[in-house]
Amino acid sequence: MYQYDEYDQQILNERVAQFKQQTERYFAGEIAEDEFLPLRLQNGIYVQRYAPMLRVAIPYGTLNSKQLRALAKVARDYDKGYGHFSTRQNIQFNWPELKDCPQILAELAEVQMHAVQTSGNCIRNTTTDEYAGVIAEELVDPRPYCEIIRQWSTFHPEFAFLPRKFKIAVNAVEGSDRAATFVHDIGVHIIRNEAGELGYRILIGGGLGRTPILGEVIRDFLPEQDLLTYLEAAIRVYNQFGRRDNKYKARIKILTKALGIERMKELVEAEWDRIKDSATRLTQVELDRVKQHFIDPEYAALENNPAELVNAKAENPAFARWLERNVREHKQAGYAVVTLTLKQKGTAPGDVTDAQMDAVADLSDQFSFGDLRSTHQQNLVLPNVEQRQLFTLWQQAKALGLATPSLGLLTDMICCPGGDFCALANAKSIPVAEDLQVRFDDIDFQYDIGEIDLNISGCMNACGHHHIGNIGILGVDKKGEEFYQVSLGGNSGGRGAASIGKILGPSFSRAQVPDVIAKVLQLYVEKRIDGESFLESYKRIGHDTFKETVYGKAD
Amino acid sequence: MAKLIKSGAFTNDDPWVVVADDEMVQEYNLISLDRWIHQQAELQPLASRGKLGLYLNSDQTADLVAEQCRNFAVISVDFPKFTDGRGYSAARLLREQYHYAGDLRAVGDVLIDQLFFMKRCGFSSYALREDQNEANALAAFSSFSQPYQAAVDNDKPLFNRVSR
Numbered sequence: 001m002y003q004y005d006e007y008d009q010q011i012l013n014e015r016v017a018q019f020k021q022q023t024e025r026y027f028a029g030e031i032a033e034d035e036f037l038p039l040r041l042q043n044g045i046y047v048q049r050y051a052p053m054l055r056v057a058i059p060y061g062t063l064n065s066k067q068l069r070a071l072a073k074v075a076r077d078y079d080k081g082y083g084h085f086s087t088r089q090n091i092q093f094n095w096p097e098l099k100d101c102p103q104i105l106a107e108l109a110e111v112q113m114h115a116v117q118t119s120g121n122c123i124r125n126t127t128t129d130e131y132a133g134v135i136a137e138e139l140v141d142p143r144p145y146c147e148i149i150r151q152w153s154t155f156h157p158e159f160a161f162l163p164r165k166f167k168i169a170v171n172a173v174e175g176s177d178r179a180a181t182f183v184h185d186i187g188v189h190i191i192r193n194e195a196g197e198l199g200y201r202i203l204i205g206g207g208l209g210r211t212p213i214l215g216e217v218i219r220d221f222l223p224e225q226d227l228l229t230y231l232e233a234a235i236r237v238y239n240q241f242g243r244r245d246n247k248y249k250a251r252i253k254i255l256t257k258a259l260g261i262e263r264m265k266e267l268v269e270a271e272w273d274r275i276k277d278s279a280t281r282l283t284q285v286e287l288d289r290v291k292q293h294f295i296d297p298e299y300a301a302l303e304n305n306p307a308e309l310v311n312a313k314a315e316n317p318a319f320a321r322w323l324e325r326n327v328r329e330h331k332q333a334g335y336a337v338v339t340l341t342l343k344q345k346g347t348a349p350g351d352v353t354d355a356q357m358d359a360v361a362d363l364s365d366q367f368s369f370g371d372l373r374s375t376h377q378q379n380l381v382l383p384n385v386e387q388r389q390l391f392t393l394w395q396q397a398k399a400l401g402l403a404t405p406s407l408g409l410l411t412d413m414i415c416c417p418g419g420d421f422c423a424l425a426n427a428k429s430i431p432v433a434e435d436l437q438v439r440f441d442d443i444d445f446q447y448d449i450g451e452i453d454l455n456i457s458g459c460m461n462a463c464g465h466h467h468i469g470n471i472g473i474l475g476v477d478k479k480g481e482e483f484y485q486v487s488l489g490g491n492s493g494g495r496g497a498a499s500i501g502k503i504l505g506p507s508f509s510r511a512q513v514p515d516v517i518a519k520v521l522q523l524y525v526e527k528r529i530d531g532e533s534f535l536e537s538y539k540r541i542g543h544d545t546f547k548e549t550v551y552g553k554a555d
Numbered sequence: 556m557a558k559l560i561k562s563g564a565f566t567n568d569d570p571w572v573v574v575a576d577d578e579m580v581q582e583y584n585l586i587s588l589d590r591w592i593h594q595q596a597e598l599q600p601l602a603s604r605g606k607l608g609l610y611l612n613s614d615q616t617a618d619l620v621a622e623q624c625r626n627f628a629v630i631s632v633d634f635p636k637f638t639d640g641r642g643y644s645a646a647r648l649l650r651e652q653y654h655y656a657g658d659l660r661a662v663g664d665v666l667i668d669q670l671f672f673m674k675r676c677g678f679s680s681y682a683l684r685e686d687q688n689e690a691n692a693l694a695a696f697s698s699f700s701q702p703y704q705a706a707v708d709n710d711k712p713l714f715n716r717v718s719r
């Protein structure tokens with residue numbers, strides 16, 4: 001992974017000092033509340049329901065064991081002993097004190113971590129495929145490009161006060177979009193053109209929230225060295241013309257819709273035309289320098305399916321099941337990609353304790369070159385595990401409660417912190433997830449249903465990505481009471497084309513939600529034609545059939 | 556009264572003031588773009604002597620001024636609210652695309668913690684809001700010693716500026 005040089009470290013140290021001073025000025029009454037707001041937001045600090053929340057960046061989901069231990073320490077020393085992995089590959093702490101935040105950030109800076117621009121109306125953490133760098137299907141490792149974007153966007157002087165937040169996602173696997181690039185302000189697909197040159201397809205104007213929209217292609221091919229100048233041009237257009245009068249209409253998706261993609265393209269291309277040969281244009285030297293940080297670890301020369309693995313699999317069905325579900329093929333023979341699921345019954349999705357974090361850091365040192373990933377499904381990944389060690393790893397992970405063989409299944413749901421923590425929430429989301437985990441605990445039933453994305457958000461802001469869940473659940477407020485709206489047919493783009501779910505009908509009370517989901521799943525089980533996924537059946541049978549099943553026939 | 560920072564120090568010695576469109580233009584007045592467009596011929600002599608300035612509202616882009624920027628000794632860019640970041644793009648474009656060489660002034664809701672970004676984008680004077688602490692303001696210009704990006708103050712990005 002990327003190792004800071006003296007410049008990166010200096011920039012981060014200066015940031016720590018700057019925020020420390022800003023916080024002191026705030027406590028001394030020299031900065032008004034509303035003027036301190038963007039300063040703390042751009043350092044990852046929200047004030048939410050009970051306490052400030054600190055969101056620490058995990059740039060493009062890559063971290064190492066040392067960093068995870070530092071996060072565990074923060075959870076232990078400044079929080080109530082746990083952290084929450086978010087759908088944007090970051091980690092959130094729900095209970096730190098504002099006065100402690102400068103110190104926390106100073107400690108994190110020692111392990112090259114930060115909370116820079118994890119919130120606020122600026123360019124946020126760039127996200128990508130959680131399996132980047134270790135799977136055969138990808139064209140190239142997308143992480144060097146994410147790191148290049150990270151550096152360029154960090155304290156970008158022109159874009160610190162955009163109309164609204166700005167999210168960029170990068171994907172390098174054609175046909176499988178684990179980064180959900182279609183629902184980002186800008187989506188970057190790393191591709192080759194017909195001449196075999198490396199470059200990008202650029203999407204613009206996607207997003208969730210109140211008005212979910214899929215991004216559209218603004219450029220079919222952008223040469224590799226032109227990434228930053230193009231981003232700068234696009235965001236400059238947005239900075240000048242994006243709406244600032246209404247925060248619900250301020251994202252670039254609204255501007256793109258208002259102008260139309262063709263006009264948007266004209267504006268961006270015209271802007272790009274005048275800066276594309278500027279000093280910001282990437283050089284081969286810089287591309288090579290950053291790529292050097294992402295070279296493979298020293299893999300041993302191993303065979304696929306070693307005897308240890310084959311035997312353990314034959315002897316232990318539970319292990320075999322975990323292997324089938326949570327372990328993925330690696331590009332290197334003899335290795336595997338392992339997902340540790342953070343979806344245990346009784347804990348909120350994405351939550352981990354400090355002890356679990358320390359233990360995962362140990363597992364990563366022991367089995368995966370100290371390398372780790374966080375995923376937008378709120379799990380952790382050990383990306384480089386020898387196949388012959390999988391059984392040993394499984395036993396240890398199981399003892400830690402991190403080996404539920406449910407990856408991609410019903411209980412591997414995405415869920416935002418919701419009304420238990422978040423000040424913006426209309427309704428609680430964690431108890432809904434818990435009810436569903438209890439109701440559908442039967443693993444055989446889950447296997448029968450197969451892969452399905454169930455996503456829960458506590459409000460329109462859609463941090464739980466409910467629009468792109470095959471089943472989406474959204475908390476709504478009806479005269480001060482919590483209700484839930486169910487939508488069907490969303491797709492993040494991880495399997496098949498991205499789509500936005502369609503609302504089923506009037507909302508339900510929390511107590512009704514498990515029954516509603518059960519009815520939906522029951523219809524699928526009855527009507528599916530062999531091998532059909534939930535989404536495929538849904539498309540074939542049609543939305544109305546599901547609606548009738550849930551609400552009864554309209555006469 | 557805002558406090559003016561120019562050439563790295565506070566100054567009381569600055570003659571420039573905004574003039575409304577229905578008032579008579581005098582030396583050291585900042586006029587609206589609209590007025591310039593309509594009265595260019597009569598205002599040109601004042602401009603040629605370096606005695607005319609322009610003020611831009613936050614919804615007026617640099618491209619509306621374009622090459623005409625060279626007529627003005629001072630261009631002020633308004634930040635009606637510190638969270639309105641349009642002025643940063645206006646400043647960079649005036650400097651980088653139209654090679655504006657006069658005094659580019661940030662006015663309005665100008666707070667300490669924007670100064671570093673403003674300087675990077677090409678501002679050369681700052682009408683700091685009056686309640687802001689002066690010492691902290693001057694220190695804020697050097698918040699970061701080697702920023703990543705190219706901008707007006709540093710025309711190369713870090714990767715082209717130093718050997719990494």
Ligand code: SF4
Pocket residue numbers: 416417418419422423424425426457458459460461462463464
């Ligand atoms: S979706 Fe709403 S409730 Fe959930 S975390 Fe985001 S803002 Fe809070």
